[in-house]
Amino acid sequence: MLWLFGLATTRRRKAAMKVCLQKGGPEIGSPATIMDELRAATEVCLEGWEQRLRQNPGAFRRVEREIKRHFDRGADQFTAAVLARVTQGPEMEHHVRQVRQEAAVGLRSPQRRSRRVRLLFGLVLLVTTLYCPPKSAGRKRGQATEQVAGLFPELAALGIANGSSAALQATVARIVALSPSIDVARKELRRQGLKLDKKTVRRLAEQLGTQFLVWRQRELLAWREQAGLTPAGDELAGCRVAVQIDGGRVRVRENKKRQASRRKGQRKKLKTPWREPKAVIIFVFDEQGKMIRRDRQSLIDGFVRAGPGVFSSCDFPLNWCSPECLILFHCGLRGAITKSRRY
Numbered sequence: 001m002l003w004l005f006g007l008a009t010t011r012r013r014k015a016a017m018k019v020c021l022q023k024g025g026p027e028i029g030s031p032a033t034i035m036d037e038l039r040a041a042t043e044v045c046l047e048g049w050e051q052r053l054r055q056n057p058g059a060f061r062r063v064e065r066e067i068k069r070h071f072d073r074g075a076d077q078f079t080a081a082v083l084a085r086v087t088q089g090p091e092m093e094h095h096v097r098q099v100r101q102e103a104a105v106g107l108r109s110p111q112r113r114s115r116r117v118r119l120l121f122g123l124v125l126l127v128t129t130l131y132c133p134p135k136s137a138g139r140k141r142g143q144a145t146e147q148v149a150g151l152f153p154e155l156a157a158l159g160i161a162n163g164s165s166a167a168l169q170a171t172v173a174r175i176v177a178l179s180p181s182i183d184v185a186r187k188e189l190r191r192q193g194l195k196l197d198k199k200t201v202r203r204l205a206e207q208l209g210t211q212f213l214v215w216r217q218r219e220l221l222a223w224r225e226q227a228g229l230t231p232a233g234d235e236l237a238g239c240r241v242a243v244q245i246d247g248g249r250v251r252v253r254e255n256k257k258r259q260a261s262r263r264k265g266q267r268k269k270l271k272t273p274w275r276e277p278k279a280v281i282i283f284v285f286d287e288q289g290k291m292i293r294r295d296r297q298s299l300i301d302g303f304v305r306a307g308p309g310v311f312s313s314c315d316f317p318l319n320w321c322s323p324e325c326l327i328l329f330h331c332g333l334r335g336a337i338t339k340s341r342r343y
Helices: 002-015 031-055 057-086 091-101 153-157 166-178 182-191 198-225 307-321
Strands: 018-020 111-118 124-131 240-247 278-285 299-303 325-332 335-341
Touching (some): 031 057, 091 153, 124 153, 182 198
Antiparallel strands (some): 240 278
């Protein structure tokens, strides 16, 4: 029995995640070791920072930024050490097994693969972990099949996707949403110490946005199918809530059907139909009709669909809040339409 237990433990250790800073390098140290190294490096830099400020107090802005970058790198290294230590424990096996059971596609036996993972402050790790390839689906001769990706169960349990941690994905997506363009978002990320190219910034923002839309659609369908069974929240209980909806016009570019004959060098023809996106904002107001400034921002959402779909989609978040009174403003072609209703 002891021999079998030792064999199982050895296999578990071989299957555990391996975290390195570079290919062929040693595994990252323990959190205590990283703290000692960070403390030693800080003491070395401290004398230089103090000397520069004594000679030139105007250099405080640069010194402050250097201190932030120094501890940002230390935070990423400490995060990597915590990640390597936690994934060695037996608790991780339960989460990995659960992720594999909930996978949307069939998975084959796992195999070891290496993948680069970028943390919140830009540190890139080389992670060697288990990868489960998808099972090959049977298809008829001449029938095209959609390529299905496999799964890194340990990374999926940690929320790591597309080679980036969950915190990094959220930071990039938020800055892209608040910026007028991808270039401006990339420059802002660079100011914060994250050097990402334009394609990476766009990919992270679009993929996270797609995941959110899938989650919203799934929750909305579940709420519609289980009408009256979804528990209502009390976040806005006793408050007056306003929902403002307005639309605009935008042209989208769509590829036409493949032409039977096309000359060499001829561009593909495109269709540019008009769409009407709907913007929705939900906020709280007082007795005088003024917006109340709350700690959290107002709920803002957008849809590219017909009018009835927008109204039914607004009921879904309001069911969580349970407001006392609701006023709906919809700016359409015939002017403003106002509706009042109590929940």
